[in-house]
Amino acid sequence: MHEVAVPRLNANDETYLLVEWLCAEGQWVRHGEPIAVVETSKTATEVTAERDGILHHVRPARSECRHNDVLALLFPGPTPYEKFRARRDGDGGDDEDGDGSVEGPVLTNSARLLADAHGVSAERLRNLGKRVIKRADVARVVRTAEPEPEVERRELPRNQRAVAEVVSESHRTIPPGFVAVKVNVDRALACAGRLAHRTRRLIGLPELVVKAIGWLPAQFPLFFVTPLGDNTVRPATGAHVGLTIDVGNGLFVPVVREVGQLGITRISEILLDYRTRAVQDRGFGPGELSDANIVLALHNDPDVVLAGPLVHPGHVCVVGLAGICQELALDDEGAVAPRKICNLGLTYDHRLVNGGDAVRFLRAIKTMLEAPEELDWEGDG
Helix, strand or coil: CEEEECCCCCCCCCCEEEEEECCCCCCEECCCCEEEEEECCCCEEEEECCCCEEEEECCCCCEEECCCCEEEEEECCHHHHHHHHHHHCCCCCCCECCCCCECCCEECHHHHHHHHHHCCCHHHHHCCCCCEECHHHHHHHHHHHCCCCCCCCCCCCHHHHHHHHHHHHHHHHCCEEEEEEEEECHHHHHHHHHHHHHHCCCCCHHHHHHHHHHCCCCCCHHHHCEEEECCEEECCCCCCEEECEECCCCEECCEECCHHHCCHHHHHHHHHHHHHHHHCCCCCCHHHCCCCCEEEEEECCCCCCCCCCCCCCCCCEEEEEECCEEEEEECCCCCEEEEEEEEEEEEEECCCCCHHHHHHHHHHHHHHHHCHHHCCCCCCC
């Protein structure tokens, strides 16, 4: 008796699929004749007979198999084949067939103990197609037979489920582009400090960026429109800036409306109120979380050097403000001096905005932040 084993077909696959038998059970086959089709993740391959003989199927069609598993047996003639069938069917017969092969697999002691402990039947072990069954073989059978353990399931918080819906919809519907610029924020931070001292309000880089965005709708109208589908958009009435706030109890994006008509003092008051309510977990009204037409995503931890957030469905772009860090650079006189910088990113819907316009949009904000003394931060234009 000769065993026909599964050849190594694909190094990336642990298991293959025995698609079909090309020769019937009990058929006489010749050396080199295709007897079965085995499929991997890449292709289907014919397994051929390695010698002449009567074919016996060890595994049924449409079953999984592995490299070196026995697919079939080849018997040199009718007498050993009939003896094998008699023993298999329980009709008696000798312990050995005509070529000295012993019927059925041999179990190691540890394999037999494990099989007995888990009630693995001899039939299931014979179906492995191996002459010697080891403990690892029985363990694999046990694992596939036992049901998966019950796992603990916890539902995501409502706020995070809402975030998941937005993220999934963004990935599904918006083809994004991304660009970023480096901004020297030394003068912006100094300006924010002076404004905070004069107004006795909390004013920092986020407040300045919100105000800067509010000056841009006239120059970059497509960045603030609402896409309606069918290559149409709804024009914006102004800059309604959503600001991401995450203090550890969920992500919120409350909106500062008509930013272009607000001074920096009023913007700082609105943002402080939003942050306070987020920290105190007092929530936001529906009107405060809707109608934004652009978002400023804050990733202003010092360790965050670049941020490319997702475009919210119904928007064209989102600005990402990364953390402030220090670097050494050459000043106007060629001397090495420290400076504070941050990276300002823009993720945009590439169907409506092209890369060149995205860069110009960021450069407009960069210009305002790098020369803040030239602007009226309390004005509306």
